Amino acid sequence: MKVGAFIAGALPEGQRRQRKAIKIMFDGKDATINWNKEIKSARRRDAEDRTELKRCVKWCRANNAVFAISSAADLFTKRWQALTWLKHQVEMHDMRIMVADDPTISKGSIHVLSAAADVQRHRIAAKSRAALDDIKAKLAKEGSFTSKGGRKITRLGIHDKLSEAGAKGNQTQAELARERDDEVWPIIKQCLGQGLGYAGTARQLNAMGVETPSARARHDRETTGEWYASTVRNIALRRG
Incomplete structure (x- = not known):
């Protein structure tokens, strides 16, 4: 069995813990492990900007290998983010996955687990909104x-115009997102019209070298973006 093991960016002790957990997971198995260690970064990065993560996934695809991590919590800050990302790898590349601290996460279960985590996320968000409305x-x-x-609270926000300022900022970002969508929508629409689906369209865009919305939005630095099924889906939903 070939294994592509990804060690997420962390302090040395944390990375040693991740490596140990993965080694234990394959203890006694006839496994050849290709280790991929990410450098710790203080800046929050999207999956498409994490070079070592993309290198590990690419190696797994090329070698029909299992993608292994110690924990979903090591991969992304939020569990739902990790499960969504893993689901996309299964959808797009039919990739096998193994998680040391949660054997229930697999190629066969990831869609159900991801959907359940998403429901829980929306439930928590709804409770937070309800609590805020009550206040x-x-x-x-x-x-x-x-x-x-x-603690006694007499008002919310930094200033009285906080909601108005936030609304204006959101409107500006939405307008910029629509402009970026307009640039790629004809290609996406054609692919979807041919029945490729979200995952198939993402693969086609990657093959064509089309820049992702994130890549086009960041003019101050280079980024090697990769399309995901969720990226295509979000654009399609915004187009109605």
Whole structure:
């Protein structure tokens, strides 16, 4: 069995822990492990900008190897992000996956696990919005709100125009996103019309060398972006 093991960027002790967990997972198995260690970065990066991660995935695809990590928590900050990314690798490249601290994550289960994590994420977001609405209602009615910790709150935000400023910023970003969508939509529309689906369209865009929205948005630095099924889906949904 060939294995592409990815060690996510972390402090030396954390990377040693990841390596040990992966080695234990394949202990007793006839496995040849190709190690790929990511350099720790203080800056948050998208998957398409993580060079070592992309190199590991590329090696796995070329060698029909298993993609192995110690934990979904090591791969991305949020579990749902890790599961979504792994799901896309399975969809696009039929890649086998193994996770040391969670044997239930596999090529066969990833779609169900990813969907469940997404539902949980939206449920938490809904509860957060409800709690915020409750605070706003009490502020409007009583003029103040006392948290469970005893902290008295008289208003939300840094200034009175916070919501307005946020709305303007969101509008600007949405307009820029629409402009970037317009550049690639004809190609995406044609691919989808031919029945390629989101994953197939992403593979076609990668093969054609079409820049991703993230790559086109970052003019101050170079980026080697890769299309994912989710990227294509998001653009298609925005186009209605």
